[in-house]
Amino acid sequence: MKIGVVSLGCAKNLVDTEIVLGFLVGAEHEIVNDPLRAEVIIVNTCGFIEDAKTESINTILEMASYKENGSCKALIVMGCLSQRYAEELWKEIPEIDAMLGTNELDLVPEVIERVMTGQRVLENRYELFDYNQQYSRVSTTGSHFAYLKIAEGCSHSCAFCVIPSIRGKYRSREPEAIVSEARALVAQGVREIAIIAQDTTAYGRDLGTNIVELLKELAKLDVPRIRLLYTYPTSISDELLGLINQEENLVKYVDLPLQHVSGNVLRKMKRPGDYKSTVALIQRIRERIP
Numbered sequence: 001m002k003i004g005v006v007s008l009g010c011a012k013n014l015v016d017t018e019i020v021l022g023f024l025v026g027a028e029h030e031i032v033n034d035p036l037r038a039e040v041i042i043v044n045t046c047g048f049i050e051d052a053k054t055e056s057i058n059t060i061l062e063m064a065s066y067k068e069n070g071s072c073k074a075l076i077v078m079g080c081l082s083q084r085y086a087e088e089l090w091k092e093i094p095e096i097d098a099m100l101g102t103n104e105l106d107l108v109p110e111v112i113e114r115v116m117t118g119q120r121v122l123e124n125r126y127e128l129f130d131y132n133q134q135y136s137r138v139s140t141t142g143s144h145f146a147y148l149k150i151a152e153g154c155s156h157s158c159a160f161c162v163i164p165s166i167r168g169k170y171r172s173r174e175p176e177a178i179v180s181e182a183r184a185l186v187a188q189g190v191r192e193i194a195i196i197a198q199d200t201t202a203y204g205r206d207l208g209t210n211i212v213e214l215l216k217e218l219a220k221l222d223v224p225r226i227r228l229l230y231t232y233p234t235s236i237s238d239e240l241l242g243l244i245n246q247e248e249n250l251v252k253y254v255d256l257p258l259q260h261v262s263g264n265v266l267r268k269m270k271r272p273g274d275y276k277s278t279v280a281l282i283q284r285i286r287e288r289i290p
Contacts (some may be wrong), residue, residue: 001044001112002071003029004038008056009046011196011229013079014140015149017044019105020078021138029110031138035063036070040112045081056081057093064095074115080105080166086124097121102167102233103129104159128152128168132177139188146190150178150214151197156232159270160259163198170198172207179217192225192251193218200228201235212239219247229255233281234272241288252289256281 007017020042021031032038041063045056056079059245066072068178074097082089083101089097098111098121107123131152139146154163155170182193195218197203203211211228218226226249233256244250260266263274273281 001029001039001116002037003042003112004032004035004063004072005039005042005044006035006059008059009044009052009080011147011194012149012152012198013044013046015137015147016079016102016105016194018070018137018140019135020044020108020226021140022136023109025138026136029109029112035066035072038066039071040074040076040115041066042076042078043070045077045079047079047081047084048162050185053081060093060096062090064093067095074098074102074112076111076115078102078106078108083166086122090122092201096246099168100124105129106135115128128171132174134180138155139190143189144191145194146185146192147194147196148178148182149173149196150200150203154198156199157200157270158259159268169197169201169232170202170206172202172204172209174207175204175209175214175217178214179221182218182221182223186221186223191223192227194227194229196229198230199232199235200230201232201237202242212237212243215240215243215247215250217250219243221249224249225251227233227251227253228259230257231255233258233278236281236285237275238284238288241285245289254285254289 007014043060043063046052064075075095076098077096078100080146082099097115101124104123111121151172153168153170201211231254259271261275261278
């Protein structure tokens, strides 16, 4: 069938979309960019903040209109919003033919088959998707660039954030699975890999390893640029900075999620640090990576 996919939200969600596209291509479906031509439309939603929720709902309703104005026979909704508000969406938007959460990536081809027999399908299983398994991704970021997800979920308890309740506790992928996927990306011609997770600097704590050891292995690959995103400010070690400075293909770039610098506001957010520690961190980074 002709399948159209809309991916909303962060880069981590985009990787999930690319994994789903891989399963769809493996099931011999055709991916189309024009929603007018799509017989099935999939919306991978974001449910993080109010604006993102509004965008997701508006997109669902917009895609539902192609049932009347296009070729669409089925609308499938998945991702963070449907994980968080499954019952509400299921009741309030009857145009949705199937709904999945964040862990059903491999079920999409099967769900399409069920929907096309006339079923309305709600799938939200309890077991977490296994990112260590082998899967084929379909790139949506061009041939030169790709994101590489090294972990899923989050174990921080920030007061403003729903990610742990949506995605579960932090769980690192096995180093071998990550390096294997990175090799495959390089073999496809990717020239820049962006490392992502909810907190990349927490990588490996649950496995008895760490982000430095992983980056040492990735830096051995024949790829010009490896960029590290989502680095938690209080977890940036001198060892990590030293490795970034030392390895030529580790981009001299540090991505910091800084929600605020007021100590009072940060305490209410249940985030560590303050203005002084933030400035000190930036100075330390610049000293070690001129």
